[in-house]
Amino acid sequence: MKIPESLPYLPDHQHESSAIKKTLKRSNSLSKIESQTETDISFLNTTHAFDRPSLKSLVENKNIIIVSNRGLSSINNTLSALPGGLATAVIDSLYSISKAQDGNQSASWISWDGKNNQTQTGVAVHYPPGEGTNSHPFNVHQFSIEKDLLDTFYRVVNNQTLFPALHSDPADSEYTRSIIPCSNADWDKYEEVNGLFAQYAFNCLSPGKENLVWFQDSQIMMAPKKLRTLIENSDIQDLLKDTKIGYFHHMTWPDKQSLINCLISRDEVWGKDLGTGLRRAVALANTLLQCDALGFHIPKDAKNFVSLIEDEQVNHHLKDLNDAFSIRFDGSNNTITIAYNNVHKNYHEVKIEAHPIGITANNDNIDLGKTESTADAKHEIISQLTTRWKEGNELGINDQTKDVFLDPNTLIFYSIERHEPNKNTNLRIDAIEKYLETSMPKNKIIFMMTLAPTKKSR
């Protein structure tokens, strides 16, 4: 007996490339994007191998600065990142950049110090830890934020207003009502902290060298404009002219009207101000238009951002700030470009593309399946949970449940539960309950759930 060798193969890159190229031929204008379905705009995704340069050619002789709100939890002892895909992706990116630069330490990571109250600049961090041939150093800069300012910046504005607003949906009024609007004074503090990130990025620029500053995610969305202003007002502006600013948006970008509605300030709710939602949406659009490159995960988010720029009300206010602008779609590069004259009447272009993130492939450190059988893993889980949930605890696992869990015929469903409205936890639990009520599956089923900390609890 043997396993058939001729499993069907997935299309290779060449087939994929030609299919995509065909799609691109069909779609060469933004007006066409508008009339297409959501699936059809997937050609905007540019992670195709056929026209990709090498990383080495992109980073050689460049000063690369990645800026994110969160960073390493400790830069002295371990390299464990704070929870979250973003920090992990930044570490992996810096490792790749540093390796491509032959470890000449031209890559830096700026972040908040994560409540360590320990401002440290230019600490060389080796990754993977140690100084072996596979380890490549990059510079880490972390700074402290005063406690009250941090609370307003992170908890009040980011977690209670901005994060839910960016995940909003016009059809979900329950969700919209759950948003706690921040005040105008809170928003000013959010901008102030963004100014700190921009200032640290400015301090890391190398005069006369090509600088690439790449901001990550919505917590520091206002920083690109602040950095641009610092450069323009600098005495050494000419030496910094080779600075390019990028921003990657790790969240969804909502429908324009939903964003405007959800960004409304507490002052407006109390009748003390008007048009705050629009003003904030314009501010977000304006800061991102100061970038040279904007990245989103999926084409739909990129399209929603462009729709915001095109919105008549937003557009009117942007014209006050930046003069007229135009938008074009370049099918050969899968890029939307927004071009305008800035306040100094200089021509500026912003490229917008969709680049979905994943995890680093073949990360052997977390491949448990290589060394552990499923049965062993199940026993280990039961052992850990028995220790964790002491006898009498309502979460404790009884003997019958242990036996069912260890039975190889039992089906295990897994989910990570985070009590945030966008994660839809309540509906999932309702669905499990209804399923158990209405079904009698042949195999026994266990739903295993892990609780993750919420944004509000961090």
Next chain:
Amino acid sequence: MINAKFNEKLGYSPIILTGQLGAEKNRYMMVADSLIINAKKDGMNLTLFEYINQRKFSPLPSEAIVSVHSGVGDRLRADADRYGLNPPVILLNDPQDLNECIHAIRRAAKHLTKARSKINDDRVLPSSDQSIISYADVLKSESAFNMEKLKHFMKQQNVDTWLLGNLSMLTSAYSSEKINCAISTPLSLPGPSQQIFL
């Protein structure tokens, strides 16, 4: 609540809470036959990638239930159009529809149960090359093929491709210092692409 409600009917507690998120999640994913991601909206949601990474050595089939309103669901939908990913992925088009979620769990359980039934099946089938194969081997090859689809998806979309794509865009961005001139309104742009003036 659910455990209390179903303990008597099923003879065991159908829900196990593992506690706070930590490194142990890799082991939970490794033993899980199915993963549920039913977010109303999510930027990307990397949980599926972590799940694939943990399940890639398992000979048993895996079935992921994923909302198309997460970034990963959107990408899977695009890939499903190209390659067909059902199974091992059940896409939730409306994660707020309770019935659709129940139906997805039911479908996943059905697929997985059917596949499991083949494990102990002694019957054999003739193969194209005149040899014979067992139902269990068919299951293994089907699971392996389905896992290959997921691994292919994960390989296409990783941190390196993300980094390269973004840095390519940033380094090729237009340099304002190269053409430093005032442009009258409306703006006239170079290149063959169609322009829309606002």
